[in-house]
Amino acid sequence: MAVEWEQVVVDAADPVALGRWWADALGWAVVSDDADEYEIRPAPDRLPGLVFVRVDDPRTVKNRLHLDFRPDDRDAEVARFLALGARRADVGQGDSQTWVVLADPEGNEFCVLGARAR
Structure with missing residues (x-):
């Protein structure tokens, strides 16, 4: 199959x-x-x-499924998403240094990841 x-x-x-x-x-x-x-x-x-x-x-609670994106430049991509209307979101990630949690205009969370570990 x-x-x-x-x-x-x-x-x-x-x-x-x-x-x-x-x-x-x-x-x-x-x-x-x-x-x-x-x-x-x-x-x-x-x-x-x-x-x-x-x-x-x-939508009333945190998404149980979300998308992760791994750009070449995390900070530039976060700035681009924010300029398009995304907002920062807190889902309990703490002070992560490797990813940033954002939300789209309807509040759906997604992550922008840092560089892949070599």
Whole structure:
């Protein structure tokens, strides 16, 4: 049996706005701009993608799943995400020196990691 990872589904109050934010933040392509299921991918023919689906209930607790990104320059990438509208988030990480926790415009946490240990 073969299995292919298709996408990560993100609940959103406004799938279009959140999907556009992530498409801009990641430089990804929009493959479906449906108001209830907005999907982006690294390229139209590349997987996995992110699909943002409309939900009516507000998020009330820390996400149980989050995305991690490892850029060439962590501090520059954190500054870029903040300039796009992300905000710093505290999920109990303490004084970590190797990653920074941020949240997207709807409060979904994600991490920007430092350089990989050699």
